Amino acid sequence: MPMNLAEFYQMVSRAVKDQASALPDHEVGPELEPLATLINSMLQENKSLRFDHQVAVDYIREKINQMLVVIGTVPLRPEELDEKHLIALDPLGIISRSFIQILEHSNKTNKKLRLARDEIQAIFESVGGGLLVMDAERNILASNNRFREMFFAREDETVGRTCYEIICGNEDAPGETCCFKQMMVRGELAVQPDWRFGEKHFSVVATPIKDRSGKIVRCVVLYVDISELVEARTALDEERERLVLTLESIADGVIATDDQGRLSLINSVAEELTGWSAQEAIGQPICSVMMVEDPKAPKSCGDFFSDIMLHKESRVERLDSTILIDRQGIRRDIYLSAAPIHQQDKTITGTIVVFRDITREKRLDEELTKANRLESLGIFAGGIAHDFNNLLTGVLGNVSLAKVIADPKDKIYQLLNQTEKSTFRAKGLTQQLLTFAKGGMPIKKLISARDLIRESVEFSLRGSSILCDLKISDDLLPIEVDEGQINQVLQNLTVNSLQAMKESGGVVEVSAQNVELGNNQEPLLAPGKYVEIVITDHGPGISPKIINRIFDPFFTTKENGSGLGLATSYAIISKHQGQIRVESEEGKGATFFLYLPASKRELAAKVTAGNDSMSGSGRVMVMDDEEVVRSVTQSMLEYYGYEVELVNDGTEALAKYEQAMLDKKPFALVLMDLTIPGGMGGKEAISKLLAIDPQALVVVASGYSNDPVMADYLSYGFKRVISKPYRTDELISVVAEVIEEANRN
Amino acid sequence: MTDQAAKLIEIDTRGQVCPSTLLVALDNMNRYQEDLYSGKMKLLIRTDNRDATTTIPDTAENMGYEIEVRQQDGFYEILISRPE
Numbered sequence: 001m002p003m004n005l006a007e008f009y010q011m012v013s014r015a016v017k018d019q020a021s022a023l024p025d026h027e028v029g030p031e032l033e034p035l036a037t038l039i040n041s042m043l044q045e046n047k048s049l050r051f052d053h054q055v056a057v058d059y060i061r062e063k064i065n066q067m068l069v070v071i072g073t074v075p076l077r078p079e080e081l082d083e084k085h086l087i088a089l090d091p092l093g094i095i096s097r098s099f100i101q102i103l104e105h106s107n108k109t110n111k112k113l114r115l116a117r118d119e120i121q122a123i124f125e126s127v128g129g130g131l132l133v134m135d136a137e138r139n140i141l142a143s144n145n146r147f148r149e150m151f152f153a154r155e156d157e158t159v160g161r162t163c164y165e166i167i168c169g170n171e172d173a174p175g176e177t178c179c180f181k182q183m184m185v186r187g188e189l190a191v192q193p194d195w196r197f198g199e200k201h202f203s204v205v206a207t208p209i210k211d212r213s214g215k216i217v218r219c220v221v222l223y224v225d226i227s228e229l230v231e232a233r234t235a236l237d238e239e240r241e242r243l244v245l246t247l248e249s250i251a252d253g254v255i256a257t258d259d260q261g262r263l264s265l266i267n268s269v270a271e272e273l274t275g276w277s278a279q280e281a282i283g284q285p286i287c288s289v290m291m292v293e294d295p296k297a298p299k300s301c302g303d304f305f306s307d308i309m310l311h312k313e314s315r316v317e318r319l320d321s322t323i324l325i326d327r328q329g330i331r332r333d334i335y336l337s338a339a340p341i342h343q344q345d346k347t348i349t350g351t352i353v354v355f356r357d358i359t360r361e362k363r364l365d366e367e368l369t370k371a372n373r374l375e376s377l378g379i380f381a382g383g384i385a386h387d388f389n390n391l392l393t394g395v396l397g398n399v400s401l402a403k404v405i406a407d408p409k410d411k412i413y414q415l416l417n418q419t420e421k422s423t424f425r426a427k428g429l430t431q432q433l434l435t436f437a438k439g440g441m442p443i444k445k446l447i448s449a450r451d452l453i454r455e456s457v458e459f460s461l462r463g464s465s466i467l468c469d470l471k472i473s474d475d476l477l478p479i480e481v482d483e484g485q486i487n488q489v490l491q492n493l494t495v496n497s498l499q500a501m502k503e504s505g506g507v508v509e510v511s512a513q514n515v516e517l518g519n520n521q522e523p524l525l526a527p528g529k530y531v532e533i534v535i536t537d538h539g540p541g542i543s544p545k546i547i548n549r550i551f552d553p554f555f556t557t558k559e560n561g562s563g564l565g566l567a568t569s570y571a572i573i574s575k576h577q578g579q580i581r582v583e584s585e586e587g588k589g590a591t592f593f594l595y596l597p598a599s600k601r602e603l604a605a606k607v608t609a610g611n612d613s614m615s616g617s618g619r620v621m622v623m624d625d626e627e628v629v630r631s632v633t634q635s636m637l638e639y640y641g642y643e644v645e646l647v648n649d650g651t652e653a654l655a656k657y658e659q660a661m662l663d664k665k666p667f668a669l670v671l672m673d674l675t676i677p678g679g680m681g682g683k684e685a686i687s688k689l690l691a692i693d694p695q696a697l698v699v700v701a702s703g704y705s706n707d708p709v710m711a712d713y714l715s716y717g718f719k720r721v722i723s724k725p726y727r728t729d730e731l732i733s734v735v736a737e738v739i740e741e742a743n744r745n
Numbered sequence: 746m747t748d749q750a751a752k753l754i755e756i757d758t759r760g761q762v763c764p765s766t767l768l769v770a771l772d773n774m775n776r777y778q779e780d781l782y783s784g785k786m787k788l789l790i791r792t793d794n795r796d797a798t799t800t801i802p803d804t805a806e807n808m809g810y811e812i813e814v815r816q817q818d819g820f821y822e823i824l825i826s827r828p829e
Contacts (some may be wrong), residue, residue, distance in 0.1 A: 073764040073800040091768050097775040098808060105809030 002029020012039055021047045057083045060092060067095045129224040136216055138162045138180060150223060151197070163221070167197070179206040183219060194230065201230040253334075255353045256341065261286050261305050264350065273334070273357055275327030290353065291325040292336065294318065308340045308351050315339045324355065333359045364523035367581075370551060371524075371574065377553045378571060385433035392430060395423050429562060442482030442575050443710050443721055446601050449479045449531045453512050456487045460494035461508070466501055468494075471511040477598035479531055481576055484723070486596070489569040489580075493535050493592050496565065499558070500539025500590065509536040514598060525579050525595060533594040542584040550582065616736050618668030619643045619660070623653045623685070624701075625676045633671065633731065640732050650680025654688055661693065668739050671722075674702035674709060683709055686717050697738050751826070752780070755789045758797070759820055766790075766797040767804065774808060774825065781810065781827055788825040791817075798823065 003011070008028060015023050022043055028036045064086075065075035076091070124131055130147030134140050143158045151167055152158070158166060163180065175181075182190035183206040192204040203226045209218040247254050253270030257263055262285055266278045274281070274289050281289045286305055307313045318336040325331050336355040340348040399420050406413045450472050461468050479486075497508045515532045517525055542550060549555050551570040556563035573580040577597050584590035620642045622633045634644045645660075645667070647653045653670065660666050670689065672682030682700050689696050700718040702710055713721040719738045722730065756773055758766045770790050780786035790801060798821050802812040805825050813824040 068764045068767075071767070071800070072803050073767045073796070076764060089768070091764075094768055094772045094775060098771045098804065101774070101778060101808040102804075105807065108809070 132221040179204040456490035492565040497537035529598040536591040538589040624673040650685030793820040
């Protein structure tokens, strides 16, 4: 039976509520049938719509979840947001808007990264060195052009190869110098300051790139070609070495300081002069190392340093009177010059001090000054002495003649005797003056220095309470000297020593030995072999105030001294190409050093001319313008058996000699005075005499003279030389020897 | 504009878990994007969900914000401000 409308409504409501896809299969009757069909199609459509809605919601939920997972969180739980809220809250909108922000930020970041990448690429290529990027297995990931230029051709491909394969050769065993290996071992940046590849030098730096766990995943290796730098450094080292060698080889002391005055350099000469080794001296203030004293204006070393550093003086020089006191307190005269060290910008970075030991030069200078002073005084003294000697000859001659005339018992005879004695003393003094003066050219003879020293010293000490410690070396070389002069020097010095020790008593030490003097070892002396005679007394010594004047003529500290003893000694030794000097400390005595050139010749065996056989015979001609001399000489010769003929000058001598030859009564020997004032002297006469008789035996006689004939008589044809005044025995032995030699030949 | 002048928006998400915490945070970052970027505003999110201390900062960083996470007594504060 068909449904009524209420029943139908109930059925439709239930079907809608149940979301049925169709109405239950009930007979609804023909009236409601069209409506039931419409409702059925609507239910069908509703079901289809609900299905579509669920699909859309699932889709949205799925997409939301996908996005949530992408964004890093967990998916939505279904109960968390129902469909209603899903739409209302709009998570999709939220997320997508967030994604827009993320994308915008990402775009900005990408832009920055692109810029950064371009910058890095530019740096990669423009950096001065070669760059290599590798992974931890040394596979090359990138390299710049400079790298390829360094090791290969620019266009060569390096990516995909290994560094050892293309640089070190194809071996997988990195050496100790491998920067990569060092970096891997240490886990940090490694530097190889000088790595050689062929002829080239490289500085290599390997920088690790680590991941978040600290593991090295990549590395950047930078190669900088330092070949030029190494070359320059080598050149600089060589230059420095050369500079050091130069500084070491120059004869001056060199010290450099920094701007604080601390030592930065000292060469070996400076080390020697200051007594500081470089090791000790470097870094020390210059004043501790260079103790300088200026006696005229006492200044310390700091002055020249501050003069330069503070007062900006361009150069400080101390030419003399500057004394350097070394570490042991030894004082040296120095020449000093100091200058600032400028940098290129003209700032002063320190000082350089150059100094030289001029102790020796100073002494030499003093010696020369002394020698010059003595020489000028000598010329003056010589002039006086010469005239004085002539006057004395007259005085002496007349006194001796007066004595012959006077009665020895008369009082006048005593007065004459005293006059004669005084005249002899005056004569001795004149002799000293003559010797000291230029005129006293030594008449040199080869003699034994040993005998001369012993005899001279022993003679001087005779009768004295002072003892002598005489040490003469056995092999003492002979000397070629004027025996009389050197004897005089030795006696002067010995007597001085005696007098110095008159009060204290004691021993005079005299020693003599051979010495070999080098260059500059003794100022004024040429290098060579010398006989050194050292005479030491232990008297009061010589005060430093007067020590430089003791060789001056007429300078004396003795009440009755003539002031000629040491002056004469000085002149004599100088004329013998020797040197005399003194060292003394007040209160501790004095030491005289005497140097005479040793002779290369050997001493001949002594000719012993027996005194008993002194008498001779034969005719001897005596030529002298002085009557006194002639008569004295005649007496001497006649006493010993010679026949004597006297002549005034050369002209007379030649005439008489020729006549004697014609008369067959020739002269055995002629004794000639060297100079005859106003007449022909010996110098001229001998050549003429030898022209007449080449066999003529001629001896030249003279007082001290500066005529070179006396020193070089043999070449003029004289057989011997004899200096006036002479003793009888001197004269006779010379005459006898010459005649005997001639007879032997 | 100085920090003192920046307005602070405080969001309390305590009791919520991810992803809703994150979504709330993102929603606010979207909403105030302009003010956050210009520095007029800062966002302070309180959460007691530990996961959110990773998810919110990670996402906010990707969006270009500056993040500071502070642990408080029993919860976290996540301060979101404009990038430096």
